Amino acid sequence: MADTTPAPEPLSEDVVRKVAHLSRLAISDDEIRTQTTRLAAVLGYIERLRELDLEDVEPLNNPMDATNRVDDDTPREGLTTEDLMKMAPGSHPPFVKVPKVLGDGGGA
Amino acid sequence: MAEITNVRLMVGLEIHVELATRTKMFTRSGSPACAEFDDAPANSLLDPVVLGLPGALPVLNKSAIEMAMLVGAALECSIARETKWDRKNYYYPDLPKGYQISQYDMPVCFDGAMEIPDPADPSGEHMRRIGIIRAHLEEDAGKLLHEAPGGGAIDYSIVDYNRAGTPLLEIVTQPDFRTADEVVAFARQLRNVCRFLGVSEGVMQKGHMRFEPNINTIVDTSDGREIRTPIVEIKNLNSFRAVQRAIEYEYAHQPKRWQKDGVEMASGRKTTRGWDDVKGVTVMQREKEEAHDYRYMPDPDLLPLVIDDAWRESVVSRLPELPHARAKRYEHDYGLSAKEASALTDERDLCFYYEACVECVGAQGVQADVAGKQAANVVLQAGAKRANERGVGAWELGISPQQIAGIIKLRLGDEIGSSAADALFEALCESDEEAAAAAQRLNLLQVKDEGQLAAWCQAVIDDPANAKVVEDVRGGKEAAVGRLVGGVMKVSGGKADAKAVKEKLIELLKA
Numbered sequence: 001m002a003d004t005t006p007a008p009e010p011l012s013e014d015v016v017r018k019v020a021h022l023s024r025l026a027i028s029d030d031e032i033r034t035q036t037t038r039l040a041a042v043l044g045y046i047e048r049l050r051e052l053d054l055e056d057v058e059p060l061n062n063p064m065d066a067t068n069r070v071d072d073d074t075p076r077e078g079l080t081t082e083d084l085m086k087m088a089p090g091s092h093p094p095f096v097k098v099p100k101v102l103g104d105g106g107g108a
Numbered sequence: 109m110a111e112i113t114n115v116r117l118m119v120g121l122e123i124h125v126e127l128a129t130r131t132k133m134f135t136r137s138g139s140p141a142c143a144e145f146d147d148a149p150a151n152s153l154l155d156p157v158v159l160g161l162p163g164a165l166p167v168l169n170k171s172a173i174e175m176a177m178l179v180g181a182a183l184e185c186s187i188a189r190e191t192k193w194d195r196k197n198y199y200y201p202d203l204p205k206g207y208q209i210s211q212y213d214m215p216v217c218f219d220g221a222m223e224i225p226d227p228a229d230p231s232g233e234h235m236r237r238i239g240i241i242r243a244h245l246e247e248d249a250g251k252l253l254h255e256a257p258g259g260g261a262i263d264y265s266i267v268d269y270n271r272a273g274t275p276l277l278e279i280v281t282q283p284d285f286r287t288a289d290e291v292v293a294f295a296r297q298l299r300n301v302c303r304f305l306g307v308s309e310g311v312m313q314k315g316h317m318r319f320e321p322n323i324n325t326i327v328d329t330s331d332g333r334e335i336r337t338p339i340v341e342i343k344n345l346n347s348f349r350a351v352q353r354a355i356e357y358e359y360a361h362q363p364k365r366w367q368k369d370g371v372e373m374a375s376g377r378k379t380t381r382g383w384d385d386v387k388g389v390t391v392m393q394r395e396k397e398e399a400h401d402y403r404y405m406p407d408p409d410l411l412p413l414v415i416d417d418a419w420r421e422s423v424v425s426r427l428p429e430l431p432h433a434r435a436k437r438y439e440h441d442y443g444l445s446a447k448e449a450s451a452l453t454d455e456r457d458l459c460f461y462y463e464a465c466v467e468c469v470g471a472q473g474v475q476a477d478v479a480g481k482q483a484a485n486v487v488l489q490a491g492a493k494r495a496n497e498r499g500v501g502a503w504e505l506g507i508s509p510q511q512i513a514g515i516i517k518l519r520l521g522d523e524i525g526s527s528a529a530d531a532l533f534e535a536l537c538e539s540d541e542e543a544a545a546a547a548q549r550l551n552l553l554q555v556k557d558e559g560q561l562a563a564w565c566q567a568v569i570d571d572p573a574n575a576k577v578v579e580d581v582r583g584g585k586e587a588a589v590g591r592l593v594g595g596v597m598k599v600s601g602g603k604a605d606a607k608a609v610k611e612k613l614i615e616l617l618k619a
Contacts, residue, residue, distance in 0.1 A: 022197070022198075022199075022401055022403070023197075023199070024199045061192045061406045061412050062192070062406065062408065062410075062411055062412055063408075064411060066411050067190075067411050067412050067413060067414045068411065068413055068414055069167060069168065069410075069411045070167070070168045070169070070170040070173070070413075071136060071167045071168065071169060071170060072170060072171075073129050073130050073131050073136075073169050073170060073171035073172075074130065074131065074136060075130055075131050075136055075137070075138045076131075076136040076137070076155075078135075078136075078137045078153070078154050078155025078156075078158070079154045079155050079156065079159070080152070080154075081149070081150075081151045081152050081154070083154070084151050084154055084159065084269070087159075090264075092256065092262070092264075092266045094149060094150045094151045094152075094268075095150060095151065095253065095266035095267060095268055096151070096201075096266065096267045096269070097264050097265075097266055098201035098252075098264065098265050098266070098267055099201070099264060099265065100254070100263060100264050100265050101200070101201060101252060101265050
């Protein structure tokens with residue numbers, strides 16, 4: 001049986017603006033309009049999947065037909081502090097310099 | 109306005125435990141939660157996966173998943189047959205990849221419980237069962253600093269990525285706690301369990317465990333209403349004291365907040381606060397992004413994980429005897445009180461030390477129950493007293509389990525008295541000598557010589573200061589003889605056998 005849940009709301013410019021903000025993308029009002037149209041087309045394409053009968057289909061979490069790739073807990077050489085200092089846009093050795101932020105982080 | 113007639117507290121707890129694997133969750137860079145790397149210089153535990161460089165691919169650490177399974181088993185959880193990894197997207201400078209790898213809807217452990225002794229029950233026998241909703245694995249972020257090392261002011265922030273990618277087990281309880289004491293008892297016990305399991309050293313100052321209580325209150329009013337105040341989550345508490353104080357603060361303040369603003373619990377009204385330890389208050393924090401704004405998605409770089417029966421059994425079979433089970437065994441096999449048993453199991457290092465003592469005493473042919481009881485007496489009396497005075501653990505006093513077994517052997521053979529045993533304990537804290545040799549050298553062995561014993565007893569009987577007591581004993585008040593025994597012990601410098609002294613005194617006085 002095909003998915004009978006109601007179709008989602010059409011994509012609004014506000015949603016695109018919000019997603020752009022969450023992704024820290026600087027995007028102009030003109031671009032918001034074009035991106036909304038283009039994203040709506042992508043979502044419309046995916047909407048076609050709703051026509052399929054997915055009754056007995058398990059969600060696919062990974063396209064690879066493999067599981068359980070694990071590694072032993074043995075340390076290996078990595079990068080040095082100098083490597084990081086060279087890559088970082090700004091540094092206060094041995095730290096990376098970033099814009100002033102408050103609080104302990106956004107997640108965890 | 110109606111008056112508040114009663115306030116009940118309701119708390120659920122989230123606990124982050126940094127698992128002490130040698131390497132990180134998804135790469136083999138050294139991990140600062142492991143003692144081997146915990147003093148690594150800033151930004152020295154790095155590789156392309158830690159920094160989220162293009163093309164870097166994560167590979168799961170087998171130890172991390174097995175440690176998570178062990179904790180799950182200890183918390184009576186079901187272990188997932190299949191689990192997967194999800195990206196939690198947000199931008200913050202301590203998160204190099206722009207997402208955290210976590211487990212969204214298929215946690216590795218779920219539906220468990222842990223019982224704690226009810227802090228409100230002085231007998232320690234009534235238990236409270238705290239439900240565990242889930243325990244899932246994720247990776248830690250780096251550490252942001254807002255001043256230069258040494259405290260210099262800077263007008264930017266700086267980041268150390270050593271901690272980025274360290275395995276974190278996030279344990280979420282049901283809102284089953286009714287007092288701050290229960291939360292702290294649970295938190296302490298969980299720390300102890302993790303230490304027994306060997307999955308964390310549980311050093312709070314190093315952030316090995318962090319607590320986030322979700323707190324609200326149920327307020328009864330004089331007009332018969334029952335109000336639930338909005339849930340407040342307190343972020344990142346890293347001491348038991350802070351957990352206790354932050355919860356008590358919210359317990360006191362939530363009803364007042366409701367009286368002022370009338371806001372009740374509802375979806376979307378949860379707020380996040382931090383704890384200011386200096387001022388002793390909770391403070392409002394930046395609003396957390398709504399859960400769906402994290403745009404969780406399965407991580408395409410990682411394969412799902414299937415935990416079959418054989419793997420699960422092989423990990424669960426490594427589960428050591430847990431502190432509570434050990435305490436019950438001590439009570440049953442050694443005849444210890446519940447209080448003694450819990451004092452010996454509340455701290456892993458003390459517990460292992462005690463068990464080494466019991467084994468050494470047993471190795472001398474002493475029956476197991478006697479060995480257990482005698483070792484408990486020495487560790488909890490002579491040991492705990494000095495440990496307390498010196499601010500160290502009893503296992504750190506410098507006296508070995510073999511030496512303690514030696515003291516117990518001398519005691520059981522009536523070769524030293526109780527005060528001599530204490531003096532011997534003191535001496536052995538500073539010496540590697542065998543107990544018997546030290547007792548000999550320090551002249552602590554009991555004098556068994558009948559003539560010497562009789563002479564000490566006679567001297568005490570003849571002392572005019574004791575005339576009244578002597579008369580009482582002769583008159584039939586045998587209980588009064590204790591005073592005279594004390595006198596003889598003093599005269600002998602503690603070297604007389606108190607039991608023999610008592611017999612000798614009665615013999616002399618009845619003659």
